[in-house]
Amino acid sequence: MITVKYIRNFFYSPSFWIILSFIFITIILYYGSFPAHAADTNGASTGGLPWDTPITTIRKDLSGPVAFAFALVGIFATGATLIWGGEISEFTRRMMYLVLVICILVFSNTLLTGSLFTGAMVPASGLTMNTAKANALVHHVPTEMVCK
Structure with missing residues (x-):
């Protein structure tokens, strides 16, 4: 109860x-x-705030081919300095680490947005299949490849 x-x-x-x-x-x-x-996907990038244009310009400058080349050279230069630099002071070593991190960030931003993660364009009419080519591919499959 x-x-x-x-x-x-x-x-x-x-x-x-x-x-x-x-x-x-x-x-x-x-x-x-x-x-x-x-939410609108373009709403975040088309704001009317006064700092939107300068920030967009900086973002585009840090992801171009020149920034990619500078970042690549910077990674090699700081790596060489840290490896073969000999007796460098602690301040210089920390500055080299800072430059290395900045170069890696710029390099990875350009690398990831430019080459790896690009989307496909789908035509407005939609995707169509060429049935003649599909049938030709199906009929040319060797018999040992067919599951029984």
């Missing part, structure tokens, strides 16, 4: 509050993600 003491103990138990907070956080995260999916 359910008594008042049982209900009071149920509401005072830590497991009840942990489960309730988990459910509450799950609901907040679930319904809070809908505005993010509906």
Whole structure:
């Protein structure tokens, strides 16, 4: 039989509050993600704030081919200085580490945005399949390659 003491103990138990907070956080995260999916993707890059244009210019300057070349030379130069520099002071060594980190950041930004992660362009008419080529490919499969 359910008594008042049982209900009071149920509401005072830590497991009840942990489960309730988990459910509450799950609901907040679930319904809070809908505005993010509906947001305009160009809205963040087309703001009217006064610092948007200079920051965009700096971003474009740090991801061009000249920045890529400078970063590559900087990585080699700082690496050579740290390896074969001999007795350099602690301040110089820390500055070399700083230059190395900046060069790696610029290099990786250019490398990742320029060559690895580029998307495909889908034509407005959609993708179509050339059935003649597909049939020719299917009929030219060797018989030992076919699963039996």
